[in-house]
Amino acid sequence: MAYITKSPWIIHYDASSCNGCDIEVLACLTPLYDIERFGIINTGNPKHADVFLVTGGVNEQNRPVIKNIYRQMPKPNVVVAIGACALSGGVFRECYNIAGGVDKLIPVDVYVPGCSAKPEAIIDGVVKALGILEKKREAMKKEAGN
Amino acid sequence: MTIEEQLITEITVESLLEEVKTKSDAGYRLVQIGCTRIEDAFEINYSFEKDYRFENLRVTIGEDVRMPSISDIYWGSFIYENEMHDLYGIGVDGMNIDFNGYLFKTSIPHPFRDAPAVTVKKVPKKMDEENKTSGGEE
Amino acid sequence: MTGRRTVVPFGPQHPVLPEPIHLDLVIEDEKVIEAIPSIGYVHRGLEKLVEKKDYKNYVYIAERICGICSFIHSLGYCQGVENIMGVEVPERAHYLRTIWSEYSRMHSHLLWMGLFADAMGFENLFMNCWRIREQVLDMMEETTGGRVIQGSCKVGGVRKDISVAKLKEMSERIEKTKADVEEINHVFFDDSTVIHRTKGIGYLSKDDAYHLGAVGPTARGCGVAIDIRKTGYAAYPELDFEPVVESGGDCYSRCMVRAKEVVQSADLIRQAIEKIPGGDIDVKVKGNPEGEYFSRVEQPRGECIHYLKGNGKKFLVRERVRTPTLTNIPPLVRMLAGCEMADVPVIVLTIDPCIGCAER
Numbered sequence A: 001m002a003y004i005t006k007s008p009w010i011i012h013y014d015a016s017s018c019n020g021c022d023i024e025v026l027a028c029l030t031p032l033y034d035i036e037r038f039g040i041i042n043t044g045n046p047k048h049a050d051v052f053l054v055t056g057g058v059n060e061q062n063r064p065v066i067k068n069i070y071r072q073m074p075k076p077n078v079v080v081a082i083g084a085c086a087l088s089g090g091v092f093r094e095c096y097n098i099a100g101g102v103d104k105l106i107p108v109d110v111y112v113p114g115c116s117a118k119p120e121a122i123i124d125g126v127v128k129a130l131g132i133l134e135k136k137r138e139a140m141k142k143e144a145g146n
Numbered sequence B: 001m002t003i004e005e006q007l008i009t010e011i012t013v014e015s016l017l018e019e020v021k022t023k024s025d026a027g028y029r030l031v032q033i034g035c036t037r038i039e040d041a042f043e044i045n046y047s048f049e050k051d052y053r054f055e056n057l058r059v060t061i062g063e064d065v066r067m068p069s070i071s072d073i074y075w076g077s078f079i080y081e082n083e084m085h086d087l088y089g090i091g092v093d094g095m096n097i098d099f100n101g102y103l104f105k106t107s108i109p110h111p112f113r114d115a116p117a118v119t120v121k122k123v124p125k126k127m128d129e130e131n132k133t134s135g136g137e138e
Numbered sequence C: 001m002t003g004r005r006t007v008v009p010f011g012p013q014h015p016v017l018p019e020p021i022h023l024d025l026v027i028e029d030e031k032v033i034e035a036i037p038s039i040g041y042v043h044r045g046l047e048k049l050v051e052k053k054d055y056k057n058y059v060y061i062a063e064r065i066c067g068i069c070s071f072i073h074s075l076g077y078c079q080g081v082e083n084i085m086g087v088e089v090p091e092r093a094h095y096l097r098t099i100w101s102e103y104s105r106m107h108s109h110l111l112w113m114g115l116f117a118d119a120m121g122f123e124n125l126f127m128n129c130w131r132i133r134e135q136v137l138d139m140m141e142e143t144t145g146g147r148v149i150q151g152s153c154k155v156g157g158v159r160k161d162i163s164v165a166k167l168k169e170m171s172e173r174i175e176k177t178k179a180d181v182e183e184i185n186h187v188f189f190d191d192s193t194v195i196h197r198t199k200g201i202g203y204l205s206k207d208d209a210y211h212l213g214a215v216g217p218t219a220r221g222c223g224v225a226i227d228i229r230k231t232g233y234a235a236y237p238e239l240d241f242e243p244v245v246e247s248g249g250d251c252y253s254r255c256m257v258r259a260k261e262v263v264q265s266a267d268l269i270r271q272a273i274e275k276i277p278g279g280d281i282d283v284k285v286k287g288n289p290e291g292e293y294f295s296r297v298e299q300p301r302g303e304c305i306h307y308l309k310g311n312g313k314k315f316l317v318r319e320r321v322r323t324p325t326l327t328n329i330p331p332l333v334r335m336l337a338g339c340e341m342a343d344v345p346v347i348v349l350t351i352d353p354c355i356g357c358a359e360r
Helices: A020-029 A063-072 A084-088 A119-145 B016-025 B075-088 B117-137 C046-051 C058-063 C070-085 C091-119 C123-144 C164-190 C192-198 C206-211 C216-220 C251-275 C324-336 C341-350 C355-359
Strands: A009-014 A051-055 A078-082 A098-100 A110-112 B006-011 B029-038 B041-050 B053-061 C005-010 C022-028 C031-038 C290-299 C302-311 C318-322
Touching: A009 A020, A009 A063, A020 A051, A020 A078, A020 A119, A020 C123, A051 A063, A051 A084, A051 A119, A078 A084, A078 A119, A110 A119, B006 B016, B016 B041, B016 B053, B029 B075, B029 C206, B029 C302, B029 C318, B053 C290, B075 C324, C022 C341, C031 C324, C031 C341, C046 C058, C046 C318, C058 C070, C058 C318, C070 C091, C070 C290, C070 C302, C091 C123, C091 C164, C091 C251, C091 C290, C091 C341, C123 C164, C164 C192, C164 C251, C192 C251, C192 C341, C206 C216, C206 C324, C216 C251, C216 C302, C216 C324, C251 C341, C302 C324, C324 C341, C324 C355
Parallel strands: A009 A051, A051 A078, A078 A110, B006 B053
Antiparallel strands: B029 B041, B041 B053, C005 C022, C022 C031, C290 C302, C302 C318
């Protein structure tokens, strides 16, 4: 296991979520769930981040913001879509201002279902993402070796 | 089950500012301004409250009527008036803070302006039926 | 020497805010002259969904306007429909709704107190608030099945009952939570760090608060005693309480109001559990709503209005939600004028902005 998966840094962005999933992401950081025991640190800077957590269906206003955050993140990185809205638009998919799931915009590696997603599910999703991150890192290493 | 009495007074656009001033002088606070699309008109409710007494002034306007701003009387009304402009496309004159349509940024302009899609669908159907029956009679 | 005026953009992605709001701050040296808010980053347009979901299904959407005030949003909506249709909700349902409303108020206020501590740079206090909040969420999950989105309110009553044994257990556990909150409230009231960051900051006069339309703790912190629970919806007329009012008008007062309200909510839950009658928890609702009503409820952030208008069809003509955050924006603009740049995050947080609510 490389250093990157021992202490991955996450960045969270709310793309028109109802807050339900956002506060559950925040709850993961607090004493009961304590995601920091996996070495995970929440950062506000996309250039520091390895894992991108997105909540909520994407609306028109957020399109450039999400693309921008994703573009700034160093490779390898993983994207975790959290909650029904980030997966497909959820109950809001028929709203005029909602474009749909996050995967319409950027590639998503792990989908965490639920409305709202429970902290246990979010932690499980992030840990799964770390496995993918490790694979991506190895693939990049091989490519660089050749 | 009625929790509280809710008074609704119908007024005209011309008397709006005067009526709002009366409310303000009587010590009411502005609760909200909200629009409803009805058929080919807009219904605008100005809600006020004093000592848990909830009252409304209702203005019904046609599609192209511009509204006067009440922000000289209630400074905080700009938030509702900008909302009214952005979502319904109703022009408001004389706002103290005018966002020029950038308070709510929507993918389609003035999404609430058009009458509900459901009624639009039903009207042609009915008309077709009427046409058919009237055609048969002829 | 007077400094030059500069415009500093604040947000939409700001470390102190979990949600996107943008402010253009016009500053002179370190002093904020004017603040112009702009929102729209989480606008979904869900009010228009009433045209696609029938009035019973729309409860799910109403609940998801905001994940923090979720239960009270669904209560406000259901109450509006019941009022239009003349549905008499059983007494037990009223009490259950009250209990869940107060649990959501506790969880929302504790969440806010944590975020507020975080905005001041008081990490330890943040963690402790959220630790206590988990006790409240556990009760929510055990009684409704959901932590932040409950789905237990419906038109005509509630979906789930709570057994007598469970109610007894709840009243015991709420006492423990209350004791924990009282302990942590001491820190908010007496700690010199908190006082230094909040006393005299972001002042709003009583007159301004009233005329600019402030609601909830923002208004009550300025001495304006508005509490919609006093209009007597759900089981509130039968419970004994007085709105928590502080007269300071600054960040400290608004924080005091919320901290005291958590204790008050625990007390209301205990009262409701003592008085809850037996019987049904819902009635069958037939027909479609025809008429209009402004349904008012007191959310953790203040007065919320669901305006509903139906024309006798399955789909409502209009649902308009006026959320407390939207109406608290003009008072916020007034508070920010004249403050120090470094105090902006703390002042913004004291209106407890919920952008998901405000933009819908």
